[in-house]
Amino acid sequence: MNTDTIRSILNIVFMILAIASVITYFVMEDFTTFIYVCSAAIFCKLCEFFLRFMC
Numbered sequence: 001m002n003t004d005t006i007r008s009i010l011n012i013v014f015m016i017l018a019i020a021s022v023i024t025y026f027v028m029e030d031f032t033t034f035i036y037v038c039s040a041a042i043f044c045k046l047c048e049f050f051l052r053f054m055c
Contacts (some may be wrong), residue, residue, distance in 0.1 A: 010044050
């Protein structure tokens with residue numbers, strides 16, 4: 001698979017997780033759920049970042 005395709009998929013996943021983290025911040029009473037969703041979004045963005053500059 002092309003690295004541009006993988007980067008596009010990771011960007012889409014990041015955007016979905018970023019929106020989900022904002023929603024969980026305001027809706028959920030448990031703050032740890034927000035932390036998990038937000039950290040997953042950051043992890044996806046870091047993977048995309050390393051693909052962009054390392055490959």
